[in-house]
Amino acid sequence: MYKIPGHHHISMITKNAQTNNHFYQHVLGLRRVKKTVNQDDPSMYHLFYGDLTGSAGTELSFFEMPMVGRTVRGTNAITQIGLLVPSIESLAYWKNRFDHFSVKHGEVTMYAGRAALPFEDSEGLRLILLNNNGEEIPDFWSPWDDSDVEQDHRILGMGTVELTVRSLEKTARTLRDMFGYIEVSHSDRETIYQSVAGQAFGEIVVKQEDGPSEKPGRGSIHHLAIRVKNEEELSYWDKAVKDRGFHSSGIVDRFYFQSLYFRDSNGILFEIATDGPGFTIDSPVEALGKELDLPPFLEARRQEIEAHLKPLD
Template identity: 35%
Template sequence: MPVTTGLHHVTAIAGDPQANADFYVGLLGLRFVKRTVNHDDTGTYHFYFGDYEGTPGTNVTFFPWTERGRRGEFGAGQTRAIAYRIPVAAVDYWVDRLETNGVAVERAERFGEPVLRFEDPDGIGLELVAAGGESPAVPWPDGPVPADRQLQGFHSVTLAVESLGPTADVLTDVLGFEEDGTEDGRHRYRSGPGGFAAVVDLVETDADRGRMGVGTVHHVAFRAESVAELREFRTAYHERDIRTSDIVDRSYFHALYAREPGGVLFELSTPEPGFTADEALADLGSSLVLPEWLEADREAIEAQLPAFDGPTVPGDG
């Protein structure tokens, strides 16, 4: 049975693209690693924010539906929070940085680790977890946050479900996660190999099924080593009567989608070819890039996209 090594990326739905990029780049200090469009809805941007290289396990991505987009409603079958790792010594720095910029922060502790809880401009729940251990995240040398205080890739995601069992079974029996403790109604699962971006927390909720829209997470993606391994995961899903997509070419990775019984859309994604497939490392995110099959429609696509000037980074003017 194949085993995922952990999170690959998380994709959410934003409102205003400018506010979205200013928050994740200008405030949180993630690099804007790719500016493209939703392949299934070319009138919508697809933004990727991550470490300097866009390393799998560091990227949060967004479909900005603009401020006129339908608001989502949080509920069962959705992601409650996206958690990033920070150095243990960076907690006070981040409290000060967030509060100075008008972001309300709540301090907590979970499984022995300090946690900072807050929301992005669209209401998506975010957390910074002061975790020890090594991270493969590559610091952004020219970023607005000092290298020794930057986000170090994902720590975990928290999924809210009506009933723990069906989702837990997919995590353990299909993706290869293992139970790793319970605290205050939170059930922690860790990918078999452990290590970086390897944690999924499940919490039960009595809320109705959530509605997708601005301010909600669209899907959670896990790492697969290759297209061949995607095929193995697809077989594992089908053996449990869970429908999947075909394997899809997303330009920077190949992907497989399945909605687990609790309602969360899961993706499995490969590491290759990566974000330098169509841009040099130094130029990542600097211009709108399109897959080859959309290049002929560039003029029409650009005409229907909302206004966006690029992220505002302190020191840019």
């Protein structure tokens, strides 16, 4: 059986690409590694932020939907994103930085066994900085030296992702029984799973909450993508998903990676995505994120697509 080595990316909805672009580049200090469009609806931007090359496990991605309404929070949703920072001192640095930029944030607390600082972006997306405390991170994560954030406190990559569901056991059957995640903590209303024992870069907290399902809008999380090495492994998981009785999208060529999509029994949308070929397939490292990149099948429509997009700094 193949093992899941961690998170790949996570995708959200934004109402305003310009505001989003400013926050994630100039407040959080991430690199915009790909400016492209939603391949299923090329009238909207799809922006990716991450490390130097947008390595798997560092990518935050956003679909711009200018007409989207507000999120009505509820259950059966992905409800928070953890981002790893190097040290406890980093949390103090970020608290001061958030004050400077008038970012809504809480106090330093404990979350999933780590010192943490919760905050929100301007659209109410819930995020939390987590002290990685010098622990292992994937060796291919590469820092971006042009970040506005001080070197010792830069965001490393994705950490603990939180799911809120009506049935803990339904999602347990997906993470534990199908994907082989390790259950590391359990209570009546919360279970913590890790894809790699002891590591936050593949950790998922599942919380139980009754009530109506979340109504997605600006600042909501669309799906969580988890990593596989290559298309051979992706084909294995496609069969495993179908054997569990879930509907699979089948393998979809996203040009920058291969993917498949399915919803678990609580309605959580998961993507399974290959590590490569990556964002440098159509752009050198130094030019990543600067121009509008389109997959080959959309290139013939470039003029039409660009005419419908507002310029983005």
